[in-house]
Amino acid sequence: MAHINSTALANYKGTYAPRNAFTNPSYDRLDVRITQEIPAFRDHKFIFYLDLLNVMNMLDDEDGRVFEYGYNNSRQIIVSGVDGDGKFLISGVDDDDNLYLQDGDGQSRWQVQMGLKYRF
Secondary structure: OHHHHOOHHHHHOOOOOOOOOOOOOOOOOOOEEEEEEEEOOOOOEEEEEEEEEOHHHHHOOOOOOOEEEOOOOOOOEEEEEEOOOOOEEEEEEOOOOOEEEOOOOOOOOOEEEEEEEEEO
16 A cells, blocks of 8 residues: 555556556657758749757656557556455566666657758
8 A cells, every 4th residue: 555655546446547557757858950041043042951850768768668558458456366256466566667668769769850842
């Protein structure tokens, strides 16, 4: 019960927690774009741009990282079965909150992009 009372599960003791009652941890991310227009002939121009994505992670490896719970895998109470009356047999508490670093598409890493556009 100490584990349940130390989390938001305390609000749902004796019942089920509703769907979407909890969210993933928040994170901070800062993206910066620097642009420079370079005149060309007539009204045409070149636009050079530099994008710095997830600057927080560029400055400190511990910032700007995205942690998420595994979809439908969060298991805080370890149930070892059901007794004859249909009650769950709880054998312990899983202290691992199943958070993992989400980085499959680079969202937890810093990136630099640059490009050149021609506008006419």
